[in-house]
Amino acid sequence: MKKLILIFLLILCFNLLYSQLINSYGIKAGLSIANQDYDFTYIDGLMTNYRYGMDISPFVEIVINNRFNLLLEIHYIQKGTDVEIDVRDNIGQLIDTEVSIIVNYLEFDLFTKFEIGQSRVKPYIIGGSIIDIFIGYKNEWNFFDSYYDDFNPIDFGISIGLGTEYQLSKKITSLLEIRFSPSLTTSYKVDVIEISNLSFEILTGIKF
Secondary structure, eight states: OHHHHHHHHHHHHHHHHHTTTEEEEEEEEEEEEEEEEEEESSSOOOOEEOEEEEEEEEEEEEESSSSEEEEEEEEEEEEEEEEEEEEEOTTOOEEEEEEEEEEEEEEEEEEEEEEOOSSSEEEEEEEEEEEEEEEEEEETTOTTHHHHHTOOSEEEEEEEEEEEEEEOSSSOEEEEEEEEEEBSSOSEEOSSEEEEEEEEEEEEEEEO
């Protein structure tokens, strides 16, 4: 219920802003390069590797002045990790050495955007806060299901990035963007282990 209320309030804010303040809108899509930190209290953590996932988002842009804008975005993003661990069958035969875990989020972003220059090619810097709403996971060997079944429904983090825009026409602009997005909160925490998210995003998009 808390997740539904939060989503409703955020969408309502988007709708209220749309009619009066929004200068442009568009869509971004690309690659999420994600990992998770398994921090065990009494033993060394598991070795985890970055995994690739999908990231897609509609967005709106609110102009503050000729340099600073606000960005409001809603992402469907795949995070997770690849854990190095031996997977064996019922007779003990090794069948895999890695478990791939995909964690799906609905992510709400509020960013400040600083534009550098006013030419047809326009670099920019972005930074701000993210709220991740946990919507499910996929675990190919059912390892660590007890962790992910009790994942926190909401994760808070920050994101910083660089991008550039290229004006294709008077009304259409393309963009390319790279971000670094660490979580500030743990997604799962008990006495013996904490799990937290970390990701990079490479996005391309179009703005109208």
